Amino acid sequence: MTIQQQIQSLRKELNKHNYNYYVLDNASISDFDFDIKLKELEKLEIENPQFFDANSPTQRVGGEITKNFETVTHKNRMYSLDNSYSKEDLLDWEKRIQKMLGTDEIEYTCELKYDGASINLTFENGQFVKAVTRGDGFQGDNVTTNIKTILSIPLSPNGDFVSDFEMRGEIILPLDGFNKMNEERVANGEEEYRNPRNTASGSLKLQDSGEVAKRPLDCLLYQVVTSERKYKTHFESLKNARNVGFKVPKTIALVKSIDAVFDFVNLWDSKRHDLPYETDGVVIKVNNLQQQEELGYTAKAPRWAIAYKFKAEQVSTVLEGITYQVGRTGAITPVANLTPVQLAGTTVKRASLHNADQIEKLDIRINDTVFVEKGGEIIPKIIAVDFTKRPQNLEPTIYATNCPECNSALIRTEGDAKHYCPNEFGCAPQITGRIQHFISRKAMDIDGLGGETVDLLRKEGLIQNYADLYDLKVEQVIPLERMAEKSAQNMIAGIEKSKEIPFEKVLFALGIRFVGETVAKKLAKHFKSIDNLMAADFEALISVDEIGDRIAQSIIDFSNDLGNIQLVDRLKSFGVQLEVSAETLENQTYKLKGNIFVVSGVFHQLSRNELKKAIEDNGGKVSSSISKKTNFIVAGDNMGPSKLTKAQDLGIAIISEQDFIDMIN
Ligand code: AMP
Numbered sequence: 247m248t249i250q251q252q253i254q255s256l257r258k259e260l261n262k263h264n265y266n267y268y269v270l271d272n273a274s275i276s277d278f279d280f281d282i283k284l285k286e287l288e289k290l291e292i293e294n295p296q297f298f299d300a301n302s303p304t305q306r307v308g309g310e311i312t313k314n315f316e317t318v319t320h321k322n323r324m325y326s327l328d329n330s331y332s333k334e335d336l337l338d339w340e341k342r343i344q345k346m347l348g349t350d351e352i353e354y355t356c357e358l359k360y361d362g363a364s365i366n367l368t369f370e371n372g373q374f375v376k377a378v379t380r381g382d383g384f385q386g387d388n389v390t391t392n393i394k395t396i397l398s399i400p401l402s403p404n405g406d407f408v409s410d411f412e413m414r415g416e417i418i419l420p421l422d423g424f425n426k427m428n429e430e431r432v433a434n435g436e437e438e439y440r441n442p443r444n445t446a447s448g449s450l451k452l453q454d455s456g457e458v459a460k461r462p463l464d465c466l467l468y469q470v471v472t473s474e475r476k477y478k479t480h481f482e483s484l485k486n487a488r489n490v491g492f493k494v495p496k497t498i499a500l501v502k503s504i505d506a507v508f509d510f511v512n513l514w515d516s517k518r519h520d521l522p523y524e525t526d527g528v529v530i531k532v533n534n535l536q537q538q539e540e541l542g543y544t545a546k547a548p549r550w551a552i553a554y555k556f557k558a559e560q561v562s563t564v565l566e567g568i569t570y571q572v573g574r575t576g577a578i579t580p581v582a583n584l585t586p587v588q589l590a591g592t593t594v595k596r597a598s599l600h601n602a603d604q605i606e607k608l609d610i611r612i613n614d615t616v617f618v619e620k621g622g623e624i625i626p627k628i629i630a631v632d633f634t635k636r637p638q639n640l641e642p643t644i645y646a647t648n649c650p651e652c653n654s655a656l657i658r659t660e661g662d663a664k665h666y667c668p669n670e671f672g673c674a675p676q677i678t679g680r681i682q683h684f685i686s687r688k689a690m691d692i693d694g695l696g697g698e699t700v701d702l703l704r705k706e707g708l709i710q711n712y713a714d715l716y717d718l719k720v721e722q723v724i725p726l727e728r729m730a731e732k733s734a735q736n737m738i739a740g741i742e743k744s745k746e747i748p749f750e751k752v753l754f755a756l757g758i759r760f761v762g763e764t765v766a767k768k769l770a771k772h773f774k775s776i777d778n779l780m781a782a783d784f785e786a787l788i789s790v791d792e793i794g795d796r797i798a799q800s801i802i803d804f805s806n807d808l809g810n811i812q813l814v815d816r817l818k819s820f821g822v823q824l825e826v827s828a829e830t831l832e833n834q835t836y837k838l839k840g841n842i843f844v845v846s847g848v849f850h851q852l853s854r855n856e857l858k859k860a861i862e863d864n865g866g867k868v869s870s871s872i873s874k875k876t877n878f879i880v881a882g883d884n885m886g887p888s889k890l891t892k893a894q895d896l897g898i899a900i901i902s903e904q905d906f907i908d909m910i911n
Pocket residue numbers: 325326327328357358359360361363364365380415416468529553
């Protein structure tokens with residue numbers, strides 16, 4: 247076998263395994279063996295770059311970053327759908343199209359309306375080339391790198407099919423995966439995602455495709471758009487799409503009358519809760535493609551299709567009380583406690599009330615009868631009060647004035663919808679939440695210690711903050727409930743091991759407000775140590791790329807707090823990484839230390855980002871605007887005239903790209 251054949255055969259094999267696993271839900275290889283083969287392929291591809299293929303399974307693991315998603319004009323407009331809400335609506339539609347087509351003989355396909363984000367996949371010569379969101383229907387965003395990480399999509403469909411086409415479908419987040427994501431968020435002390443649809447559509451626009459790859463997204467296909475006249479009917483084209491590897495749900499049905507459409511609607515109105523994903527209706531399409539063409543489009547939607555929307559299920563029940571939950575950041579969420587009631591296949595006992603405004607808007611009072619609805623949200627919501635059932639003399643609800651956990655007076659800042667408990671260091675759920683965040687996977691990633699144990703350790707008085715973790719001894723932990731010697735040892739070992747976690751993750755773990763994963767990375771890279779960061783003033787902070795006022799202020803608040811200073815000192819004394827390691831620094835120099843650079847214009851040898859990185863790696867700082875503090879301006883072609891004048895006025899050195907390169911070499 248030639249190298250090229252070897253590569254092709256590996257690609258084919260891995261594609262097949264992906265298909266079996268992600269489309270057929272029937273694994274044909276262990277994860278371990280899959281990884282070995284993938285590595286093997288990767289190695290061959292690196293050694294033989296002439297056989298590169300953007301659609302190779304090695305190109306689907308994610309990691310590429312997209313800063314700005316390119317706007318792309320759709321070759322064929324992506325229409326929306328007209329809606330119908332009753333059988334009469336559907337009969338009216340049938341009459342209209344029968345009249346236009348001059349026949350009563352119309353076949354329909356019935357499909358579920360998958361609830362996610364629409365996507366348009368373009369294939370040329372049978373190969374995937376790009377994925378674009380619906381956008382406004384005329385233009386969307388190019389999200390190719392993100393979509394490629396969804397492994398149920400075949401990039402090189404295998405078998406007899408049209409060759410130049412668009413596949414339209416819906417990116418969804420199956421319920422199982424969505425719930426798992428939320429469990430993880432809760433364990434990390436983060437707020438839950440509201441519903442699968444928004445989370446799916448938000449995922450498409452994440453900058454880091456590696457992050458997208460981690461999400462259990464799926465893609466269900468519902469339309470083949472092509473000028474090749476290979477198929478006569480919509481159903482046939484979908485069936486063939488399924489045969490060559492696309493995930494076309496098995497729930498689609500071909501029916502011969504509108505009565506049969508009603509049967510389909512009735513069937514799924516009750517069975518939809520058993521599906522692994524959410525659906526909010528049925529889409530009915532004229533099956534014959536010739537007839538579709540004759541019917542054409544209105545300004546907004548095809549005439550040959552219509553959506554039938556299921557009614558959101560509602561029940562009424564009694565509001566027994568309102569409790570207030572405190573999150574890791576101190577944010578308060580009011581929760582309605584309801585008389586348990588059956589809704590959409592589950593027992594509902596609680597519903598979110600969001601905030602004080604919501605309670606006021608609904609004028610909801612304890613002992614009211616309320617309507618509860620389960621829409622896209624995982625937690626059901628209260629739609630309205632049934633005022634006809636309000637008992638006399640119900641007291642208006644007075645929003646909590648004090649924290650339910652620590653009794654501190656709640657505060658609410660202008661422009662904030664939520665109330666906060668300000669007692670950061672004395673309020674149990676905030677303490678626990680911060681430690682849970684500290685140990686979470688993306689932060690200190692402490693093995694052998696879970697969210698519940700953290701709460702237990704706090705209740706037992708063994709920890710009050712994350713630094714206390716490093717003082718824990720096996721003997722202290724063993725006596726705890728459900729704790730065996732082995733697990734106690736694992737826990738302490740896990741804590742010990744976290745001392746190796748790099749600074750950027752430690753910085754994220756500290757839980758400084760607004761300092762998420764990416765911001766932490768930026769800051770770590772720029773300031774290189776916690777001491778530098780905590781000593782930085784507002785100016786210095788906002789001069790860092792992408793650090794705005796809000797983040798800067800939050801870091802200053804954190805750094806000025808005596809409690810935090812002590813915590814950080816203790817972490818340092820335990821040996822936690824509070825500066826960038828020597829290894830990372832090795833590739834960096836301090837040649838430019840103390841100098842602030844502004845980069846302006848177009849460059850030839852380095853890209854703008856490479857230039858900025860080179861400045862930072864050599865100890866310099868990059869600022870976006872010229873001020874008295876600027877030391878150098880690296881000027882490329884077409885530098886703005888106003889910048890030039892300003893620089894000259896201030897007497898700042900203006901250097902060329904080449905000057906800069908000489909400077910660091
Ligand atoms: P709407 O956004 O309410 O106008 O509905 C149109 C959208 O429904 C399309 O853009 C698709 O993203 C989505 N959709 C979900 N399932 C289907 C389906 N089976 N056929 C067509 N469109 C669907």
